[in-house]
Amino acid sequence: MMDLMSQNTKGQSPAMTSPAPMRDTKEPAKMMIEVQNLTKQYSDFRALDHVSLSVRKGEFVTLLGPSGSGKSTLLNLISGMTAPTSGTITIDGTDATNMPTNKRGLGMVFQNYALMPHMTVFQNIAFPLQVRKISKEEIRRRVMDVLKLVQLEHVADRRPRALSGGQQQRISLARCIVYNPSIILMDEPLGALDKKLREDMQLEIKRLHAELGVTMLYVTHDQDEALTMSDRIVLMRNGRIEQQGSPAALYFEPETVFSADFIGSSNLFSGKLKTVDGSKALQIDGAALSVPQAQSASFADGSDAVLLVRPENVRVGGQGAASAEHNSIVATVKDTLVLGGVVRHFLTLKGGVEVIAQDLNQPGMALPSRGSEVQITWRNEDARLLPADPSFSKKQV
Amino acid sequence: MTSHRLPSLAGALFVPLVAWICYLLLLIPTLIVFPISLGNSAEMEFPPSNPSLDLYRQFFSDPAWWGSMIQSGIIALITTVLTIVLAVPAAYALQRSHIRGQGFVQGLIMGPLLVPVIVLALGLYLQLGPWGGLNSNLTLVLSHTMLAVPFMMLSVGASLRHIDPALENAALIMGASKRAVFFRVVLPQLASGIAAGSMFAFLISLDEVIVAYFITGPDTQTLPVKMYSAIRWEVSPVIAAISTLLTIVSFVLAIAIMFLERNQRTNTG
Numbered sequence: 168m169m170d171l172m173s174q175n176t177k178g179q180s181p182a183m184t185s186p187a188p189m190r191d192t193k194e195p196a197k198m199m200i201e202v203q204n205l206t207k208q209y210s211d212f213r214a215l216d217h218v219s220l221s222v223r224k225g226e227f228v229t230l231l232g233p234s235g236s237g238k239s240t241l242l243n244l245i246s247g248m249t250a251p252t253s254g255t256i257t258i259d260g261t262d263a264t265n266m267p268t269n270k271r272g273l274g275m276v277f278q279n280y281a282l283m284p285h286m287t288v289f290q291n292i293a294f295p296l297q298v299r300k301i302s303k304e305e306i307r308r309r310v311m312d313v314l315k316l317v318q319l320e321h322v323a324d325r326r327p328r329a330l331s332g333g334q335q336q337r338i339s340l341a342r343c344i345v346y347n348p349s350i351i352l353m354d355e356p357l358g359a360l361d362k363k364l365r366e367d368m369q370l371e372i373k374r375l376h377a378e379l380g381v382t383m384l385y386v387t388h389d390q391d392e393a394l395t396m397s398d399r400i401v402l403m404r405n406g407r408i409e410q411q412g413s414p415a416a417l418y419f420e421p422e423t424v425f426s427a428d429f430i431g432s433s434n435l436f437s438g439k440l441k442t443v444d445g446s447k448a449l450q451i452d453g454a455a456l457s458v459p460q461a462q463s464a465s466f467a468d469g470s471d472a473v474l475l476v477r478p479e480n481v482r483v484g485g486q487g488a489a490s491a492e493h494n495s496i497v498a499t500v501k502d503t504l505v506l507g508g509v510v511r512h513f514l515t516l517k518g519g520v521e522v523i524a525q526d527l528n529q530p531g532m533a534l535p536s537r538g539s540e541v542q543i544t545w546r547n548e549d550a551r552l553l554p555a556d557p558s559f560s561k562k563q564v
Numbered sequence: 565m566t567s568h569r570l571p572s573l574a575g576a577l578f579v580p581l582v583a584w585i586c587y588l589l590l591l592i593p594t595l596i597v598f599p600i601s602l603g604n605s606a607e608m609e610f611p612p613s614n615p616s617l618d619l620y621r622q623f624f625s626d627p628a629w630w631g632s633m634i635q636s637g638i639i640a641l642i643t644t645v646l647t648i649v650l651a652v653p654a655a656y657a658l659q660r661s662h663i664r665g666q667g668f669v670q671g672l673i674m675g676p677l678l679v680p681v682i683v684l685a686l687g688l689y690l691q692l693g694p695w696g697g698l699n700s701n702l703t704l705v706l707s708h709t710m711l712a713v714p715f716m717m718l719s720v721g722a723s724l725r726h727i728d729p730a731l732e733n734a735a736l737i738m739g740a741s742k743r744a745v746f747f748r749v750v751l752p753q754l755a756s757g758i759a760a761g762s763m764f765a766f767l768i769s770l771d772e773v774i775v776a777y778f779i780t781g782p783d784t785q786t787l788p789v790k791m792y793s794a795i796r797w798e799v800s801p802v803i804a805a806i807s808t809l810l811t812i813v814s815f816v817l818a819i820a821i822m823f824l825e826r827n828q829r830t831n832t833g
Contacts, residue, residue, distance in 0.1 A: 248733050268736040281734035285752045294748070295738035346738070 197224040198257070199350050199382040200245060205254030207240050207406075214240040216406040217254070224349075227376050227383045231393040232403035233429070238386045240406070242352055245384065247271055259349060274348030274381075278355040280335045282327035288314075288338050289323040295346040313345040316375070333364045337371070344379060353385045357392065369395055390430050394418065402426055424556040427475040434481065434522050436474040437555060440466050449474050449552075453518020456494055462552040471555035480549035481524035483512050484541050495544045498522055500535045510534065514543060594811055601804035608801045619805035629790070629802065636787040639701065640769035643708040647765040648758060650709065651716035656750060659724050660732075677714045684711075685778040692779055699781025707775050712765035719764065723757025724750075760824045763817045771814065 200222040207215040215237045222228045230238035243249045245256060247268035255264045263271055282291050289310055296306045314320045317337040327335050336356060343351055356372070357365040373396055376383055387393055393400050394414045401411040402425075410417060410426045421427035424435060438451035440463065447463040448455045449472060458474055466472055498514035501521075505528060512524040512535070524543060526532075535541050596610065601619055603612035623629050651673075657663070658670055676684065688707055689698070697703040727750065735745045773788035780789055787806065794800050 246733075246737055248736075268733070269739050269741060271737070272739070273737050275734065275737045277730050277734060279728065279730060281728065281730040283731060283735075283749060294735070294740070298735075298738060298740045298744060342738070352737075 197260075198222065199224045199226075199259055200384065201257040202241070202245065203255045203257075205241070205244060205256065206252045207237075207244060207249065208252040213406050215244065215251075218406070218408055220401060220408065220411075222350075222382055222384060224382055225380050227373075227385065227396060227398045229385045229387060229393040229397040229400050230403055231387060231390060231400050231429070232409075233388060235405075236403040237406040238388075238403045239354060241403070242354055242384065242386050246273055246275055246352055272348055272350075274343035274346070274351040276336070276339050276343050276351065276353045276356040278358045280327070280332075280339045280359075282335055282339055282342070284326065284328055287324050287326060288319070288330070291327065291338060292342045292345050295342065299346060309345055313341045316344070317341045317371070332360050333368065336360065336368060340372070340375065344375060344381070347379075348381070350382045350384065353383065355387055356385075357389075358387075365392070372396065394430070400430075402429060421475065421551065421553070424473050424475075424553050424559050427473075427551070427553060428559070432478055432523065432525075434476045434478060436476070436520060438472065438474075440468060440470050440472050442468050451518065452516075452520050454496055454516055454520070456496075457490070457547060458552050459547045459550055466552065466554070473553045473555055475551040475553055476545050476549065478511065478523040478525035480545045481522060482544045483514075483524045483526065483535065492547050493544060494547065494550075495542060497540055498543045500537055500539050500541060502537060503534050505534075514541070597804045597807040597811070600801065601808040603801055603804070606801070608799070608804060619802050620809075623802050623805050623809075626802075629806070632785050632787045632790040633806075635785065636770055639704055639708065639786060640766045642705050643712055643769040644762050644765040646705060646709045647712045647716045648762060651713045651761065652720055652751075652754065652758060654713075655717050655720040655724060656746070659721060660729070673717055674714045676710050681711070681774045685775040688775060689778040698779050699784050700779075701784055704776060704780055704784055704786075707779060708769040708772055709765075711772065711775070712768045715764040715768065716758075716761035719761035720754055720757045723754045727753050756824045756827055760821045763821050763824075767814055767817050771810070 198221050200220070202218060202220045205215055205218045206213070218237070218241060220228075220241070230241060232238045240249070244251050245258070247263070247266060251264065255262060257263060258266075258271055258273070282288075283294065286294065292310045292313060293306050296309060301309075311320065311323070314323060317340060319334060319337055319341070322330060322334065322338075327338065330338065336359075339356075353372075357368050360368060369392060372383075372385075375381075385393075385396065394417075397414055399411060400414055400417050402409045402417060404425055410422050412420075417426060417430050421430065427433050428435060436449060436451050436456060438449045438456070440447050440458070441450050441455075442448075443455065446460055447458055447466070447468070449458050456474055458472075463472075496516060498516050500512060501515055502513040504511045504513075508528055510526045510528050510532065512526070514522045514524060516522060522543065599612055599615075600608055600610050602615040602617070603609050604614055604616045604618035654673065658666060663669070684707075688703075692698050692700075692703050731749055732745050735749045736742070740748070771788060772786075773792055776786045776789045777792060780786060785793075787810075791803050791806055794803055
């Protein structure tokens with residue numbers, strides 16, 4: 168195991184040691200993809216609803232969302248595999264709304280690799296070059312170069328079927344970068360791989376992105392993947408963009424209950440805002456929670472709201488009374504799970520509302536016993552007040 | 565216990581027994597021509613009193629016989645090529661695109677499978693007669709192609725269903741033209757389906773007697789038609805030798821088809 172790990176870190180060292188080259192810091196950012204008011208209507212289902220999105224040159228943008236949110240539809244419209252009902256697509260400054268797929272100059276990596284089973288690995292990677300009528304020697308050189316880049320020179324003469332899933336996806340990546348498309352689309356490329364391999368491949372894709380300076384549009388339903396890899400995350404829901412921003416912005420400053428729930432794990436307290444002693448508080452079942460006052464200014468008295476508190480911000484066994492800056496409530500411990508590096512507490516408040524708290528695991532840490540009552544606290548600056556969303560039902564954790 | 569044992573006993577003994585009886589009933593008429601073909605008298609005899617290859621010699625020395633064999637072979641070959649050219653693009657188009665009236669076109673192509681061959685033969689005879697299309701290699705090839713196309717469609721269609729449409733999209737995105745996608749991505753993967761369909765087409769044309777009997781004449785007579793006439797007018801024992809030869813050809817092709825289909829399953833499964 169140790170051996171494997173050290174080998175792995177060695178393999179990934181280029182990504183660790185060589186920082187990403189700085190690109191486009193001075194000149195105004197060039198837009199590689201511009202999508203405006205794009206709509207895709209199927210007979211009784213609107214897969215994409217007036218979506219506008221711009222992707223800068225060299226940017227790594229992830230379309231994140233649950234299945235049916237429209238992220239794959241958007242990708243298919245950009246690739247030209249489906250035609251939009253209305254709206255425009257501009258690729259590298261050219262109107263591409265009605266351009267045939269094969270003229271768009273894109274690269275794409277698929278979840279199921281889409282390698283040609285009747286061709287060897289070499290022939291697969293050579294295919295896009297042959298289509299471009301490049302000379303035989305040049306093809307040979309470029310294919311071998313790119314095989315070296317993904318560290319799979321030794322499988323050139325094998326059939327894709329004879330390779331593992333991870334190797335096939337690296338070949339599929341190689342086939343994509345061999346002809347230097349300015350934009351690479353990726354449709355859940357790591358979805359079919361197991362966890363360990365997925366993490367290795369995330370680093371590999373990041374490394375290639377940094378080395379090649381290519382624009383990436385990446386589709387996934389895996390929030391961890393989106394948070395790890397992206398420059399910008401576009402969170403989608405029901406054919407619309409729910410929120411977009413840097414991974415940090417989406418994690419720390421979600422604007423809707425849906426964003427808060429989809430990215431990271433979260434405690435979401437729903438209730439009514441009431442003014443008590445001049446400051447607003449959230450009435451939930453059996454308790455009143457103090458809320459960040461600055462944020463509460465935009466909420467009317469008596470309106471429905473949701474308070475987001477990330478589990479890692481909830482302290483168990485803390486001291487101190489509740490204040491305007493601080494919440495402090497009694498909760499009953501339902502269960503405590505030790506998950507290696509972290510400890511997760513499942514608690515219930517008096518009114519039956521469930522709370523999750525998360526701590527870093529430490530040697531000799533005293534764990535509360537099941538059924539015992541503890542004081543839980545969090546700072547209001549770590550909490551976020553969001554408008555209630557009647558159409559949203561919390562997913563089962 | 566007994567209620568459990570009874571069906572398994574039936575399964576273990578009764579079903580194979582019935583199956584073997586059926587196999588034998590089907591096989592014996594085919595197999596019996598083999599010993600007869602080794603006879604040497606002027607009449608058919610079973611079992612042959614003095615086994616020899618005389619009947620085969622007789623067949624190959626009579627130009628009227630091997631001439632119609634060559635005629636059959638050429639007709640079957642051209643039919644096969646024409647069937648490939650027509651059915652492969654048609655199967656691809658019907659499966660990949662959404663054409664208006666797709667089901668109707670599909671039904672039209674598969675139609676010859678449902679109409680009794682004798683009805684088709686009579687219809688062709690009545691239709692081609694006034695047009696002067698009888699006793700012509702062209703109409704014979706076209707008629708056989710009509711009979712063979714459904715089989716090619718089925719065989720190629722089955723291969724097509726094994727091809728991931730994402731492969732074609734991937735090729736398009738990589739910049740390949742639709743032409744290149746068809747010839748370099750789709751066609752190579754259909755190879756075994758086309759091969760199996762070709763053997764069907766070849767066999768159908770080679771064995772076909774009813775339509776050929778109606779629309780061929782003295783210049784275009786195929787081997788099965790010649791055999792049928794021979795039975796009616798002369799009852800020559802040479803027929804046993806020809807039957808054996810045809811059986812061997814069919815058998816070899818059928819084995820090849822089975823092998824191809826198995827190969828395809830393991831390749832794409």
